[in-house]
Amino acid sequence: MLRWLIAILFLANMLAFVAMRGVFGPTPTAGGREPNHLNRQIHPDWLKIQPLTAAAAADQAVVGGPAPTAPIAASALPQ
Template sequence: MLRWLIAILILANLLAFAAVSGLFGPTPASGNRETTHLSRQIHPERLRVRAILPSESADMPTVGGPVAQPAVQASALTQ
């Protein structure tokens, strides 16, 4: 019984080695599968770095200071 198990495991390993080495054709990971990702990448030359304006940093908390009121507008719901 153990001899058959060892023989099956050896055959399975040989089959896996043959598949990885390219006997059945190229592996799916070896080629370009999704070429659309290359066309959607961000081009670093188009990015611009700028300093944050004080008006944009108003929501940044100050440690130990008072909590700023959130800029939320609310209105009553009509039924």
């Protein structure tokens, strides 16, 4: 019983080895999925990174902070 288990594990390892060597075709991580994506960009050197100002940071959500309360006025419904 143990011999069969060892033989099956050995064959599974050999199959994984030849699969990673490319016998069944290239692996999904072999290359870029969109190799021409960078070539299709229009003026990539025009992109500029600017620091976030205090006024613009006021609109950003604070991660881990309390949820802001919504400015909703509530009143009792007439019956």
